[in-house]
Amino acid sequence: MTALNVPSTSPLHTLKTYINRDLSLLEFHKRVLAQAKDTEYPLLERLNFLIIFSRNLDEFFEIRVASLIQQFELSSNNKTRPDNLFISEILATISKLAHEAVEQQYKILNYNILPQLQANGVNFIQHGDILQKHKAWIKDYFHHEVQPVVTPISLDPAHPFPRLANKSLNFIVTLEGNDAFGRKIDLAIVPAPRSLPRLVKLPTHVSGEAEHYILLSAIIQQHIHELFPGVTTTGCYQFRVTRNADLTVSEDVEDLAIALKGELSSRRFGRAVRLEVNKDCPEMITDYLLEQFDLDQDQLYLVNGPVNLARFISNFNLPELRFPPYVQKLPKALYGNKSIFEVLKTGDILLHHPFHSFAPVIKLLKEAARDPHVLAIKQTLYRSGVDSEIVQVLAEAARNGKEVTAVIELRARFDEESNIEVANLLQEAGAVVVYGIVGYKTHAKMILIVRREIDKIKRYVHLGTGNYHATNAKIYTDYGLLTSDADICEDVHKIFQELTGMGKTIKLEKLFHAPFTLHSQLLELIQQEIKNSKAGKKAQIIIKVNALTEPQLIHELYKASQAGVQIDLIVRSICCLRPQVAGLSDNIRVRSIVGRYLEHTRVYYFYNDGDSKLYCASADWMGRNLFSRIETCFPIENKKIRKQILEDGLNNYLKDNRRAWELQADGTWIQCQPSNGQAVYIAQQQLMNQIF
Structure with missing residues (x-):
C-alpha cells in the first residue's frame, strides 16, 4: 500500500542543507559511547553505557548498514536522496567512523573500566588471566555445564562451513593431526552454547573476597583441546558475525501473524554485514572467515577483548557503583486511594515518566477491568510482553465480560515474536485482537475506556508519547495525558474505528x-x-x-x-x-x-x-x-x-x-x-x- 499524504515533490536539498541520516545516527551512538568515559557517572553505569553502545551498534549494522548494502547491490551505487551522496561514500564513511568508535570502545573497557572495577574488588578473568588456583573449578564447570551442550564441527568435505546464527559467539579452531577416522583435520568451528551465561561468577572459596567473573569464552578456550581428542589444537579464536535482521512481509498476505512467524527464523540467518574477530587471530584465518561470509576487509573488526560485549553484563552486588535508587512520584491529584475516574471528572492529569510512576496507567486499567459500570476498553499495544501487567489486566477485563479490543502492532522491530504471544493470550481470554492496517505500523499510544454513568455514557482516555511498557517507563522520559475531555475522547474513538473497521478518512476535532x-x-x-x-x-x-x-x-x-x-x-x-x-x-x-x-x-x-x-x-x-x-x-x-x-x-x-x-x-x-x-x-x- 502506498503511504497517504506523501508530498508529490520533495524540496531540493544537497549535502550542504541535509546531513545523511545514517551518519547522523552513528554520531548519536558515539555520544552514547562518550558517556562510558565520563567519570561523573558511577562505574557500573559507565560499563552499562558501553554495553548500550554495543547493542546500538549491533542494530545499526543489522538494519541501517544492511539496508545500504542491499541498495548498493541492487542499484549499482546510485546516489541517495535527499543528501545526494553515493551509497559507496556513505558505506565508506560509516566503516571509518565505526572502526574508530570500536577501537575507542575497547580502550575504554581495557584501560579505564576494567582496572577501576578491579580496584573496587570486581575482576574479569579472560583467557590470559587464568591462574593456577582457578583451573580446577574451571575444569569442573566445563565438564558439567559446557561440554554436555557444546557441539564442535570439523570442516571437511562432509562438514561444510556451518550456518551460524546472527550475533552468536563462535570459535574457529586450528588443528593438526588425524581424527579417529583417519581424516586430516585443519579447522573446526565451535559455537558457544547460547543457553549459557557469558559471564560466570566464581565461588568465594576459589576467588577469595573479591568478586571474580570468568568469561564463557575463556572457559571454552581453556579446555578447547578436550573437544578434539587425539588431535593437537594449535589455536582458538573468537568471532561473531552480524547479519541483515530486517523483516520484509508482503502486503498481500492473508494472515499477518502467520506470515511474520515464517519470517522470524530468517532474521537469524540473513546476509552477513560485519565480522568481529579477536585481534590475535592470524590473517590467514580472518581471510578465510571473510571469504566464508562473503565480506570485504573493511567489514572486518579486530577487537581487543570479548567479541560479544552486548552480553557483558551481570547482576553485580555493588550498589555503591550504581546510580542512587530513585523513587518515582505520583501527581498530587492522585495522592490517596482515589478513583481515577472521579479525579478525571475534575480535570486532566499529566504523567511525566520516569519522574512520575507508571502505576496510575495500570491502576486506570485495573479499575476499568473490575468496575461493573465499565462497558469497554480499547488499547493500542506496540511493545508489551505476555508477562506485562497491562496485558494481564486486559485479559482479566475480557474474562470479566468487558468488551476488550487490543490493536497490536506485530511488526514492532525485534518484538514481533513477543507481540504474537500477546495476541494469542488476549484472544484466548476473549478479547478482540486486530493487527492494525497492513502497510502502516500502528505506533499511536492510546487507551479508551467506555463507562456507563447514571443516565449517560462517559469516556476516559490515556494518550502517550511512549509505549505501554512498565520497565521502559522507569528509564525512558515520556509524557502521558489522562483526560475525559469529550472532544478528545471522541477523536480517539474515531481513530479506533479507523483501525478496526473500514471507511473513509475521519475528520477529527482536536487530534492530528x-x-x-x-x-x-x-x-x-x-x-x-x-x-x-x-x-x-x-x-x-x-x-x-x-x-x-x-x-x-x-x-x-x-x-x-x-x-x-x-x-x-x-x-x-x-x-x-x-x-x-x-x-x-x-x-x-x-x-x-x-x-x-x-x-x-x-x-x-x-x-x-x-x-x-x-x-x-x-x-x-x-x-x-x-x-x-x-x-x-x-x-x-x-x-x-x-x-x-x-x-x-x-x-x-x-x-x-x-x-x-x-x-x-x-x-x-x-x-x-x-x-x-x-x-x-x-x-x-x-x-x-x-x-x-
Missing part, C-alpha cells in the same frame, strides 16, 4: 493523526510563525523529538529561520538539519540530551503570537512516522499543564550545560560545559529533585 493530517498541520503551524515574524511579531518554535529527517519540514524550518523565527530543536538521535549556517539557519539551535534516562518525549511548541500551542505526540519528524504509521498528536489545552510541559519538558532542557550536546553546522557535536563561574545544570537531575 498520521498518515492523514499531522504533516500538513505541522507545516501550517510553522508557516503561521513565519507570517507572525514577517509582521514584526515575536515568533518562536521549540521542538523535542527523537529524530528529525523529513525533508519538507526541514525546508520549512529553514524558511522560518530566514524569516527571523527563533527555533530550538532538542533531538535525541538523528538530525538531518544543519543549524547555524549563515543565511540558511542562523536562528536554529540543535541540541541532544544524553543522560541517565533515554530521552523519548515528543513535544511541539509554537508561540502563536502569545496564544501558544503545545502538542505531545507519538510521532518523530521522520517520513516513516508521518506517512507510513498510525500516529497521534494531541493538544495540551489545560493552561497549567501546558506551562508545566513548557518549563519542565522544553525550557529545562535548553538550560542543560552538562548532558547536552550541540550540533555544529559541519555535522559534528560538541558537549556543553559550564562556563567559568557558571553552576552545573543537568535537566534530568532537576526533574528528579523536583517535587511534582
